[in-house]
Amino acid sequence: MTTATPLTAISQTPTIAVTPKAAGQWRRLPLKAKIGAIVLGVFVLAAVIGPLVMPYDPSYSNPAPSLALHAPDSAHLLGTTQSGQDVLSQLLVGIRLTLELALSVGLVATVLSVIVGVTAAFLGGLWDDLLSLTSNVFLVIPSLPLLILLLGYLPQKGQLATIVVLSGLGWPWGARVIRAQTLAIRNRDFVAAARETGERTWRIIAFEIVPNEISLIAASFVNTVLYAIATSVALAFIGLADLNSWSLGTILYWAQSQQALQLGAWWWFVPPGIAVALIGTALVLLNTGIDELGNPRLRDAARSAMIGGHRQRPADPTPVWNQAVPAGPLTRALRPFSRSSLLDDPRGGRS
């Protein structure tokens, strides 16, 4: 009769129904990104309620020698430090402080990079050259040594100072990417149309350009948060932070300076490190998901189908349904050419 054979009858996997737009955003994220988001959510939760439920005051040092450097037990779930402080409580405070810092840096730096990127793309000419040059220069100069210098000289090395300094060096990457994208969008028809109708520049930016760059801005934000975590932990590790506060980096600093490694107190340095690694991984997973949302090739590749039990690689020949790999030997009809078959007879042996 007609060609309306339902493909679910012959598909290996059921056809996925069209999902409604509202729930669509979450569903469209690949599994990796969802896992990342969930892990991140757990840490954010820990950051919010952790310090409220922590068993001890992290700074409370118990002078009793028997409690110093104690391995984990029921009283101290993650053991104690050299001065009898509870590692778990420190960890909970650390998660909050580190996340606070990283998210603040992410926010400030992303806002800065959007402003710089869009301005450079819109103003063009000398301003664009100047802003681009500045971005590129600060991109290529390694940030950690410069941050060491800046924080080294600052009298206070607290949370605020660190946020300011990290944001100050964290915007160029995003600015470059956003500028490139804005340049591409600026020349598109709908922007030209908006200009023609006399819409004001800031409105064009706010309502036409930025909404189209949301996934880019989100990816840039996640990347900046990653950079902030990694860098702040590294800085604290070498002592360039408020060493009286308990961020994940300062815990590691004290663990290192009190020789936790040599004394075998793994419970002191492993938990904060794992926390950093897990938060970082969650962010990378989230970023990969956002990448795949925006780049259809990565998305299609990620969804590479299983056809007839045979995994399709991106460059394999188009699969034929109900055939995994064709059975039988190579066909002899397509014998390889030898030298004589083509070049001697210009028509290739055709009669």
Next chain:
Amino acid sequence: MAFVLRRLAFYLVAAWVALTVNFFIPRAVPGNAVEAIMGKFPNLQPAAAKALSAMLGVGHPGSLWHQYVTYLSDVFRFNFGTDLLQYPASVTSLLGETIPWTLALVGTATVIAFLAGTVLGIIGGWRHGGWLDKTLPGLMFLQAIPYFFLALVLIELLAERIGLFPTGQGYDGGLAPGWNWSFISSAIDHSVLPAFTIVITSLAGWMLQMRNVMITTIGEDYVVAAQAKGLPSHRVVFTYAARNALLPQLQGFGLALGFVVSGAIIMEIVFSYPGIGLLLLNAVSASDFPMMQAIFLVITFAVLLANLVVDLVLVFADPRVRAKEAS
């Protein structure tokens, strides 16, 4: 040629910015902080105290421009001043002793990690959906671990518990540095674990990046055309796909180099490796500013130079770049 000159000019500008920032930072410190700094070194020799004041811009050291010119000429003569911590050693000599160690370790490890990561990324991209993809979450985890933390874990597991590797230092304590085999073999032995740490963590990053670029490149029309031409698979993978994917990968290498080097240097601290890392840690704890500033300049110049080299390689690899500046 024009392209190379433009890039060179750019790096010179970046170097100048670094130099100038380096010059101004100590002079931008608020007044009471300067006193605090000076107060940390009550027993300084007069010459060193004078140098420190000059650096901080206190007293009456002459006009700003004059100081700037003196500063620049000092830098060009590799005169970074006297070290405050290990007075009266000069910063330059101290750096000279430690840079080769860091260069050997971080340089080799980074190159190995980049090459291995790129090759694995090519395979991972081409054979997308295969077993390599299953290792991706694990690799992402590795990439997110701070270098020094992984170093701590590895030392605990492989050096302390199993005793497979030395637990630290650059070489056995009893040996004297020299160009003899026992020293060199000991040095190599002590650098295996640090190098391994760098390779594991940074390899994941290179591999992920190359894999993504490969997947995008494989979707390009010229790769489909290459398959349509019936070219053998290895030709399609390497000359058509990978060759083009390498271009953005190399650009990413240049940008990421700063982070890799910084992280590696900090990792050295955990190993008590006799490289720049240890110098840096001590300088920071003791507020040894001449050393901190010199280290900043050295690392920055090294990274800028490496970026220039990468750009030169790109010129050779991409014919479009050669033409772009000519038009």
Next chain:
Amino acid sequence: MTLEIRDFSVVYRTPSGDVRAVNQVTLDLRPGEVVGIAGESGSGKSTLAYAACRLLRAPALITGGSVRYHGPRVSEPVEITRLRAADLQRLRWREIAIVFQSAMNALNPVLNVRDQLLDAIRAHIKVGRADALARVGSLLDLVGIPRSRLRSFPHELSGGMRQRVMIAMALAVEPEIVIMDEPTTALDVVVQRDILSQIVALKDELGFSILFITHDLSLLLELADRIAVMYAGHLLEVGSSAEILRGAAHPYTKGLLNSFPSLHGARRELAGISGSPPDLRMLPGGCPFLPRCGYGTDACADIDMRPQPVRSSADATHVTSCPFVLPDQSRVPAVIVEDRP
């Protein structure tokens, strides 16, 4: 018979549904013939051609049909849908070559012209480098590109020259069939003419068949021996270009013919076809053109889409999938129901 496509169907499996890009297409290509495939974008014409060579990437899937190739250089007919990857590699280019739409994208940016041509040759014939280079030179002469361009890179060539390089590359090992996917769409009109006449001359000289894909029906009326009209993945009409011009059988083809002016003949109003192509994920049964068809009735939703011969045509192979409308229908939408054969 060079290429026999029978009941060929291709589907793209996307998360929002299966896209039925090609639906049971039957088409023949004879030696030395030029068959044009005309259709709007999204009609499935490119999908058909690429899937026939199994060049489509995930998430494409061939869900049915067969593609048989038989040329003088193969000892027996080959079923392309059953070939292994190694066989496909030998078949491709040697027997079936493709001229891609955008030469800028289809040429490797980091290899020069000489190397890309060499690749094509040496992948299929065992020859020494000197012989291969000689052949490269003669290929460039064939398409009229100066030999000084051998070491040029794709970005250094003009659009027309790039397309000629593509054609030279396609002819490198003298294929039986050359698939041309909108080869001149991206070029300006003057260069278009040039290249098209060059293609025809080469075809006459070397004797290959052409499968010419384009959205420009007027081009095919001049260039092609036979024309196949596709819409929403279905083959609506196939016939010789003379017959299609004289009396197209399908309403869609009539609509296309009315969409461009003729140099000769009386002036008339251009009609065009209102509406837009359907969503290929939710193709209703029956004729997909129904919503836009001036002759459509409810009966059209139930028809079997397999093309049937047009009795009044001078061309014995003229087929159409519309059982209701006669070729000599004017634009007055009166429907004559023919007995189904």
